[in-house]
Amino acid sequence: LAKTTQPISMDSYEGQEVNITCSHNNIATNDYITWYQQFPSQGPRFIIQGYKTKVTNEVASLFIPADRKSSTLSLPRVSLSDTAVYYCLVVFNTNAGKSTFGDGTTLTVKP
């Protein structure tokens, strides 16, 4: 299984763009990369998923280089409510749940 590595914590200020990188050196051909946000005492919330290149939705962008050994979650213009733990997940095979969550990155947004 692909093991993921993320920075333990990051600080930012309101209105800034935040980029969180996840390393997944052993990613397999069929693996997808998914990012989640988690607030204390709540379940993780799906943010975005990608396989290669760039994916964008209404809340974030995901950049994946050609070798797919890393990915970067980009949050534009963060606000205080974006303070949370962000997890990178490499999904083993598109139809199996055997997946490895990273340790997560605690993002703290300051005023």
Next chain:
Amino acid sequence: DSGVTQTPKHLITATGQRVTLRCSPRSGDLSVYWYQQSLDQGLQFLIQYYNGEERAKGNILERFSAQQFPDLHSELNLSSLELGDSALYFCASSVGGVPLHFGNGTRLTVT
């Protein structure tokens, strides 16, 4: 609201006891995943069911078992409980292979 319902929200029990955690997936979702989250272990994948059948198994102890019923709800049974089993247990659901919708978890405290 993710559409995933977990009951009970809190559970306090003694060592050696057995408990059952219940999960109702989001309407239309066929896959159910169980995760354990403790302070020192992060989010650990336990097991996945797809339309009633076990699809993938993670680091699930032999004292733990799960099943998915014909109405697609799932139960996680934890027996011979130990202090170290105290954790948040999350259920997630999806149509296919990516755990998309998480419940808010059951907090288990073993005393």
